[in-house]
Amino acid sequence: MPRSDADHAQHNYINDIEQVARIISSARPPSGVLQRILQFVGETLGAQGGAVVLGGEFAARFAGVSWGTFQDESRQLGQELLDGVTVDSTPTAHQTTLPKTAQRPAIDGAVLAAPILGLQQAMGVMVLFEPAESAVTLDADLTLLHAIGLYLGLYLQTTVLREQVKALPQTANGRQNRAAIGYDPDRMVGDSPAMQAVMQQLQQAAGSRSTVLLRGESGTGKELGARALHKLGDRSEQAFVKLNCAALPENLLESELFGHERGAFTGAVRMRRGRFEVADKGTLFLDEIGDISLAMQVKLLRVLQERTFERVGGSRPIEVDVRIIAATNVDLEEAVRQGRFREDLYYRLHVVPIVLPSLRERREDIPILVGYFLRRFNEENGKDLKISSAAMDLVVSYDWPGNVRELENCVERMVVMARREIIAPEDVPLPVNLARPYAMPNAVPHALPNAMSKVPAPAPLAAAASLPGAVADIERQRVVEALQRCGGVQTRAASILGITPRQLGYRLKKYGIDPKQIL
Numbered sequence: 001m002p003r004s005d006a007d008h009a010q011h012n013y014i015n016d017i018e019q020v021a022r023i024i025s026s027a028r029p030p031s032g033v034l035q036r037i038l039q040f041v042g043e044t045l046g047a048q049g050g051a052v053v054l055g056g057e058f059a060a061r062f063a064g065v066s067w068g069t070f071q072d073e074s075r076q077l078g079q080e081l082l083d084g085v086t087v088d089s090t091p092t093a094h095q096t097t098l099p100k101t102a103q104r105p106a107i108d109g110a111v112l113a114a115p116i117l118g119l120q121q122a123m124g125v126m127v128l129f130e131p132a133e134s135a136v137t138l139d140a141d142l143t144l145l146h147a148i149g150l151y152l153g154l155y156l157q158t159t160v161l162r163e164q165v166k167a168l169p170q171t172a173n174g175r176q177n178r179a180a181i182g183y184d185p186d187r188m189v190g191d192s193p194a195m196q197a198v199m200q201q202l203q204q205a206a207g208s209r210s211t212v213l214l215r216g217e218s219g220t221g222k223e224l225g226a227r228a229l230h231k232l233g234d235r236s237e238q239a240f241v242k243l244n245c246a247a248l249p250e251n252l253l254e255s256e257l258f259g260h261e262r263g264a265f266t267g268a269v270r271m272r273r274g275r276f277e278v279a280d281k282g283t284l285f286l287d288e289i290g291d292i293s294l295a296m297q298v299k300l301l302r303v304l305q306e307r308t309f310e311r312v313g314g315s316r317p318i319e320v321d322v323r324i325i326a327a328t329n330v331d332l333e334e335a336v337r338q339g340r341f342r343e344d345l346y347y348r349l350h351v352v353p354i355v356l357p358s359l360r361e362r363r364e365d366i367p368i369l370v371g372y373f374l375r376r377f378n379e380e381n382g383k384d385l386k387i388s389s390a391a392m393d394l395v396v397s398y399d400w401p402g403n404v405r406e407l408e409n410c411v412e413r414m415v416v417m418a419r420r421e422i423i424a425p426e427d428v429p430l431p432v433n434l435a436r437p438y439a440m441p442n443a444v445p446h447a448l449p450n451a452m453s454k455v456p457a458p459a460p461l462a463a464a465a466s467l468p469g470a471v472a473d474i475e476r477q478r479v480v481e482a483l484q485r486c487g488g489v490q491t492r493a494a495s496i497l498g499i500t501p502r503q504l505g506y507r508l509k510k511y512g513i514d515p516k517q518i519l
């Protein structure tokens, strides 16, 4: 809403500061705090778009946020201003014209920008865009932005410190080096509402003895969730025993689970306890439970119902007190329908189901995960690499079919292979198959051939087998796709790609792409 002079005169800036302080102390995850503050300040000052854009290590730890009708444009403006932000920066206001796009005419307005400053370092920038009819900028507005930029800086810095302090008690377990950098192999990282909900469910379920079924795609953190359940519960001092049910043929699986008596089969030269016995009083984690045979399902069902079993080749019933956690990425309901999975076992396991979301469903967690893995692999490799915001945008925009495991591997490769201090988009080793023409999940293959035929064809895969070749193919494909999505409008395409129009122009030249032909 445009603000009148009277609005300005009556504006109570102290109330604004109080409101921002309240949002900060609301214990939301950082992305929620940034989003609420941005929206609050934007609405208070009559802006119609805004963004918080972070740089350097803070971009790796916290996702930037944007708000309002002109959020893409604000993010873009923030990206452009980011490089110029230093510890000495003060808030600024300047006029600008947003170039015409396919959806709207060119728009004049004011850009208000405040640095986000921490102790001795510039962390990012908060940008607001006010279209001309509402743009009345007063010194007091800039003072307010200044105060909020400082507040945000302190808030982000304390959040980082708090995370590091949280990791410190781990030193007692002999993980000094890893704890010092906030790395703990059992730590679940994620600020998104979806992950927060999962963590809350894990916390609740940890207190009971009920069987938990962890579901989710491969690499989403099911095993990590199982370990968290064990650690948070009252069995944490007892054994956590894991068995991957898909890794063994049926007869071996049976003796692994239940153990065997001496002479039970050829080669059974001595008695061996199974995982159920080893896990007595503790937790047994049965991974890939959806892949066991029907015969094994019957045996497992019996032990889940009666809590007793016999070793293979034995007849004495053995009683155990084991908490079962199972995990699968199989669609168990479909398997039950098709008769591949017993319904009674399904209900036995499905007491407390917890679904781990895919990384695609919680992209806001990607920057914090990247930051977390970057610190870990930096430490392990004796490096101090940082990731540029353009590289981070590329990582965030990828679909991660292998979820967190794939992301973890990608960051490790990035650190090991890095040739410079700051990781640039071309240093991000996204999988070669992404470079395959038309293979992108969001691409619209049927709409493509005409447009694609007018631009040079991507290099054949064989030529792209080298890392730089593969990255170039991905980059080219992404540029073409972004242009197609916004009818060839370069500023919009640049915004989708998270780069400046100048950077886009450079890439168009590099790959010989003519945006006019991509309509």
Ligand SMILES: Nc1ncnc2c1ncn2[C@@H]1O[C@H](COP(=O)(O)OP(=O)(O)OP(=O)(O)O)[C@@H](O)[C@H]1O
Binding pocket: 185, 187, 188, 189, 190, 216, 217, 218, 219, 220, 221, 222, 223, 224, 225, 287, 327, 329, 404, 405, 408
């Ligand atoms: N939220 C998270 N925070 C930090 N690391 C994570 C997170 N989720 C997964 N990881 C890491 O990703 C890797 C894969 O996780 P995990 O093995 O728990 O996945 P999974 O769902 O059990 O995979 P699969 O179904 O293939 O067995 C591990 O190295 C794990 O530490």
